[in-house]
Amino acid sequence: MTAVTETPLMQQYRDIKARHPQTILIFSHGDFYEMFEDDAKLAARELGPDNSRRATMAARPKSRSAGVPVKAATDYLRRLIAKGPPRRDL
Numbered sequence: 001m002t003a004v005t006e007t008p009l010m011q012q013y014r015d016i017k018a019r020h021p022q023t024i025l026i027f028s029h030g031d032f033y034e035m036f037e038d039d040a041k042l043a044a045r046e047l048g049p050d051n052s053r054r055a056t057m058a059a060r061p062k063s064r065s066a067g068v069p070v071k072a073a074t075d076y077l078r079r080l081i082a083k084g085p086p087r088r089d090l
Contacts, residue, residue, distance in 0.1 A: 010036070024080070032067035040066035046083050047076065 006014070009027065013036050016025055024039045035043050044066050068076045 013037075022085075026077075028070075029067070031070050033070060033073050034065055034067045037064045040064055043076075043080065046080060 009029075013025060013027065017023075017037075017039075024035060024043065026033045026035055026039075028034075034040075041064070
């Protein structure tokens with residue numbers, strides 16, 4: 001059995017998340033802002049199913065990530081912030 005090596009990005013995500021577990025971490029990655037693991041699930045849930053379409057909120061279950069296009073990020077972030085502190089009962 002071969003051990004799975006995490007990418008440097010995921011190592012950074014886990015390190016920061018361990019120090020700030022109640023914070024939604026958002027990483028700039030190309031033309032998208034990406035969220036991972038439980039943050040991705042939470043963002044997809046809070047933004048609703050219409051926003052989980054590929055063109056907007058691209059939730060990818062296999063990689064447990066979600067992304068919003070940089071050009072639309074302001075709208076998504078405003079909507080998340082308006083919802084108040086995230087519920088973590090996933």
